[in-house]
Amino acid sequence: MSAPASARPAKGQELDLRVDSLAFGGNGVARHDGYVVFVAGAIPGDRVRAVVTKRKRAYAEARAVELLERSRDRVEPVAHHPGAPWQVLPYERQLEVKEAQVADALRRIGHLDGFEQAPIVPADEVWRYRNKLEFSFGTDAGGELVCGFHAPGSWERIEAVEDCLLQSERGNEVRRAVLAWCRDRGLRAYDRRAQEGLLRNLVVREGRRTGDLQVRLVTSDEEVELDGLAEATGADSVLWTRAAGAGETTAGGVTTVLHGTESIDEELAGLRFRINAEAFFQTNTEMAERLYAVAGDLAGLQGWERVHDLFSGIGTISLALAARAGEVWGLELVEEAVADAIANARRNGVDNARFFAGDVRLSLRELVERSGRPDVVVVDPPRAGVSQKVVRRIVEAAPRRIVYVSCNPTTLAPNAAQLAEAGWALRTVRPVDMFPQTPHIECVALLERG
Numbered sequence: 141m142s143a144p145a146s147a148r149p150a151k152g153q154e155l156d157l158r159v160d161s162l163a164f165g166g167n168g169v170a171r172h173d174g175y176v177v178f179v180a181g182a183i184p185g186d187r188v189r190a191v192v193t194k195r196k197r198a199y200a201e202a203r204a205v206e207l208l209e210r211s212r213d214r215v216e217p218v219a220h221h222p223g224a225p226w227q228v229l230p231y232e233r234q235l236e237v238k239e240a241q242v243a244d245a246l247r248r249i250g251h252l253d254g255f256e257q258a259p260i261v262p263a264d265e266v267w268r269y270r271n272k273l274e275f276s277f278g279t280d281a282g283g284e285l286v287c288g289f290h291a292p293g294s295w296e297r298i299e300a301v302e303d304c305l306l307q308s309e310r311g312n313e314v315r316r317a318v319l320a321w322c323r324d325r326g327l328r329a330y331d332r333r334a335q336e337g338l339l340r341n342l343v344v345r346e347g348r349r350t351g352d353l354q355v356r357l358v359t360s361d362e363e364v365e366l367d368g369l370a371e372a373t374g375a376d377s378v379l380w381t382r383a384a385g386a387g388e389t390t391a392g393g394v395t396t397v398l399h400g401t402e403s404i405d406e407e408l409a410g411l412r413f414r415i416n417a418e419a420f421f422q423t424n425t426e427m428a429e430r431l432y433a434v435a436g437d438l439a440g441l442q443g444w445e446r447v448h449d450l451f452s453g454i455g456t457i458s459l460a461l462a463a464r465a466g467e468v469w470g471l472e473l474v475e476e477a478v479a480d481a482i483a484n485a486r487r488n489g490v491d492n493a494r495f496f497a498g499d500v501r502l503s504l505r506e507l508v509e510r511s512g513r514p515d516v517v518v519v520d521p522p523r524a525g526v527s528q529k530v531v532r533r534i535v536e537a538a539p540r541r542i543v544y545v546s547c548n549p550t551t552l553a554p555n556a557a558q559l560a561e562a563g564w565a566l567r568t569v570r571p572v573d574m575f576p577q578t579p580h581i582e583c584v585a586l587l588e589r590g
Contacts, residue, residue: 148175149192149200156208159186164241164550166225166579167201177202180292183229185211193293203293218267219305222289224577235260235573238581242549242571250553252560258570261434264426266576270306271348271406272423274390275315277322277329277339285329287319287342295388296332306577311344314355314373318342321372330360332388338362340383341390345404345415348425352376352404356417358383358390370399377404379417391418409433409460411488419480420453427574431545431582432460434570435518438586439543441465445515448507448537450500450530455481455493457518457545462493469511470495471503500526504533514539525551528558535562542587549581556585565590 149155149172159168159182168182170190176199182188187209190202217227226234239260246252263269278298280286286300303312322339330337341358354377357369361384370378377400383393395402395417403416409429415421422428435457439447441464449458452470454477462468462485470493472478481495496507508514517539519526525548526534534542542564546552556566564587571583 148195148197149177151192151195153192154205155190155192155202157182157188157190157202159184159188159211162237162241162579164245164579168204172200175200179204181225183211183214185213219303220299221301221305221577222292222299223304223306225292226579227577231262231266231576234576235262238571238573238579242569242581242583245549245553246556246566246569248553249550250557250560250566252553252556252566255566256568258568260571260573261427261430263424263573263576264430267305268308269426269576270423271425272343272345272421273304273307273311275301275304275342275344276388277341279329279331285319285323285327285339287315298329307344308346308348310353311346314353314375315342315344317372317374318355318357318369321369327364335386336360338364340388343390343417345417347404347406347415349407350405350412352406354379354400354404354417356381356390356395358393360384361393366398376400377402377417381417408456411459411484411490413454413456413459413484414480414487415454416476416480419477421456422574424574427572428456431572431574431584432457434572434584435543435545436461436464438568438570438584439464439516439518439541441516446512447516447518448504448511448514448539450504450517450519450534451521452481452495453477453520455484455495457520458493458495459485459488459490461518462490465516466492467511468493469507469514471498471500471507473497473499501529501533504530504537508537513537516541516543518543518545520545521551523548523551525555531555531558531562534559538589540589544585544587545582546585547580547582549583552583552585556587559587563589 157170161169167178181204188204189206194201288301291297328337330340343356345354353375355375356379358381361382378398381393381395444466447465447468449470452472458468458470475497478497567586569585574582
């Protein structure tokens with residue numbers, strides 16, 4: 141229901157707000173004469189002065205600019221870091237909020253009830269846990285080249301970072317080395333407004349278990365002399381990607397190997413995976429192991445089942461489950477990822493997993509005809525969840541169990557509701573904290589045919 145126009149503040153207006161809860165995504169929720177305002181940078185119990193950045197009929201968005209009264213929950217941040225907005229909440233409180241938001245999404249959005257919510261699996265490490273980080277180049281107020289993250293709410297201003305506490309110390313060292321090398325040569329950052337300049341992004345990826353380290357420098361599509369960069373980093377794999385478009389993305393472009401190969405190795409669940417530069421791999425190795433263990437437990441495999449792994453990527457979940465299943469069939473749209481999955485199966489000696497390239501919407505029927513009906517379907521979709529057409533294809537496949545690995549409970553909820561309407565009951569959901577200090581939530585749900 142829309143608030144009366146008189147209650148809606150104007151864009152740019154300053155408000156004195158008391159925050160009473162946290163919305164999914166991490167913003168504080170406050171009310172101005174009954175009108176909902178989502179406040180970035182505030183937590184429940186805070187009283188803040190906030191500037192309205194966007195106004196809609198039903199709500200506004202604002203940014204806290206002054207803390208007038210501190211919440212009793214608020215703690216001092218460990219570091220200034222745009223990628224760790226929840227560090228002002230004690231970790232135990234972060235876990236409580238994430239558990240509550242999973243339950244709220246399933247009940248409020250999915251209208252689901254009667255399921256068991258198992259306790260959240262806490263992170264093994266609450267800092268320095270990421271195996272991959274993407275940084276942006278920019279220029280500070282003094283005109284010096286910096287490497288860091290976009291300032292909150294800004295598409296062009298880059299905040300420098302000296303010690304990224306989400307990254308290992310070794311990863312920080314290589315980022316500093318690249319920045320120093322670029323400064324010494326007078327290389328300029330890409331100007332996002334003028335759409336000119338050279339340096340765009342830096343991607344640092346490491347094998348937490350293997351020690352392999354990869355550096356990928358993303359630049360505009362210009363000629364530049366990069367001799368000496370590989371030696372300056374000391375990384376096992378050094379890549380240069382030339383991107384022609386105006387948009388900021390590390391995907392696509394033309395990549396050249398400057399040193400080593402285009403991939404590094406990582407170990408997960410006793411298996412060894414080769415990860416190419418643009419391949420998806422969970423960015424928290426240790427907690428990915430815990431996530432897949434939860435998925436395996438909920439799948440209830442006894443060694444004879446046929447498993448279909450949808451959106452199978454480079455085969456991480458498929459190969460982690462293969463030892464407990466009769467056979468696993470992976471389906472993935474990206475052909476390069478399918479080739480990686482086949483190679484990963486071969487190098488780990490897994491002979492009961494097969495992988496095929498295809499769009500789940502169009503190819504699942506064919507996969508069922510080829511393999512036979514699955515006993516278990518595992519689905520690990522993007523944040524947007526799965527479309528109604530994919531839900532229909534899963535329903536047609538008629539598995540006894542569906543294990544849904546979700547990085548977004550607000551899209552899990554409607555998908556689970558659609559499956560419940562088709563005859564599957566939501567039995568269990570278990571959150572897993574992959575990303576401490578952030579509002580991101582992963583969880584695994586089990587649905588069984590009634």
